[in-house]
Amino acid sequence: MARTAIPGRLTWQQATVVETRFDTPQVKSIALTVPGWSGHRAGQHVDVRLTAPDGYQAERSYSIASAPEDGYVVLSVERLDDGEVSPFLVDELRTGDELELRGPVGGYFVWDEPLGGPLFLVAGGSGLAPLRAMMRHHRATRSEVPVRALCSARSLEALLYREELMELAACDPFDISITLTRVQPSAWRGYRRRIDSDLLAEVAWPPADRSLTYICGPTAFVETAAAGLVGLGHDPARIRTERFGGTGVQP
Amino acid sequence: MTRYDGNAIAGTLEDIFGGDLTTAACVCGQCGQSGVVAEIAIYFGGPGIVARCPYCDHVLLVITRHSGMYCVDVTGFAQLSTPSALA
Numbered sequence: 001m002a003r004t005a006i007p008g009r010l011t012w013q014q015a016t017v018v019e020t021r022f023d024t025p026q027v028k029s030i031a032l033t034v035p036g037w038s039g040h041r042a043g044q045h046v047d048v049r050l051t052a053p054d055g056y057q058a059e060r061s062y063s064i065a066s067a068p069e070d071g072y073v074v075l076s077v078e079r080l081d082d083g084e085v086s087p088f089l090v091d092e093l094r095t096g097d098e099l100e101l102r103g104p105v106g107g108y109f110v111w112d113e114p115l116g117g118p119l120f121l122v123a124g125g126s127g128l129a130p131l132r133a134m135m136r137h138h139r140a141t142r143s144e145v146p147v148r149a150l151c152s153a154r155s156l157e158a159l160l161y162r163e164e165l166m167e168l169a170a171c172d173p174f175d176i177s178i179t180l181t182r183v184q185p186s187a188w189r190g191y192r193r194r195i196d197s198d199l200l201a202e203v204a205w206p207p208a209d210r211s212l213t214y215i216c217g218p219t220a221f222v223e224t225a226a227a228g229l230v231g232l233g234h235d236p237a238r239i240r241t242e243r244f245g246g247t248g249v250q251p
Numbered sequence: 252m253t254r255y256d257g258n259a260i261a262g263t264l265e266d267i268f269g270g271d272l273t274t275a276a277c278v279c280g281q282c283g284q285s286g287v288v289a290e291i292a293i294y295f296g297g298p299g300i301v302a303r304c305p306y307c308d309h310v311l312l313v314i315t316r317h318s319g320m321y322c323v324d325v326t327g328f329a330q331l332s333t334p335s336a337l338a
Contacts, residue, residue, distance in 0.1 A: 106261035108289035
């Protein structure tokens, strides 16, 4: 029986790889064109489906790292050594290859300019991907919402979108803090420890400013950050979280 | 077992329910805590998807799939309501 796509219904689509680039030794950003892409909101994700020659299928969900205003749908995929999907995406996928995906999905971990702020974005490791989409959307819409971002990575080498973060840090509404938890360059002037209550108190907006907070990272990281902020007096209803499990190592 | 959250099953839920369910309000059938689906605990380690209450660990939702057909058990919720619970 022939199947016709019903408008508005979630269907698997063929995307084509336009470009791939290593952002860190473990994370590759994959730019895709998706025919008939309906557009997305900053922070949404897509499901990717791989099919083996024997018909076995594996699905994974990846945040979209590009803004709605960008030309391509970009996924930043962290290579998990014991993963079923990520080693293929990082090691094998080439420009011109096709990839099956569906989306965009999720209406919770999203930020659109009218939602306002001030914004506090907290990223652990590759949890920076959806927050980068929000920051790019912020710039593309010339938003004046003030943004504070806290990015945690194991080392400078493991920090995603390094150059872009440095450019953002020089822009007026952005205040970017970086903490490197394992290895720091000798002249490092940023933070040097895992996030804790003191670090959050220093970097976050005062609770009275009623900031809108987005936290994304491994589960343990998100729990620590969210509990820390609530402990400091932030309204839990103004904190949105996204946990992508454990990646084997703590960012 | 690795814990994710409801955001991770946004696509599966939309496939089943025909719209975004992650912003839906829900109430746990055991402890009575309310929240949104995006914040519930999700585990992928078994033969299907298991969702648990992040406060009391009560099983809220089980989704299995066989031969292209979903089997969905939502009896763990006292309440599940759409549209969005977000202001």
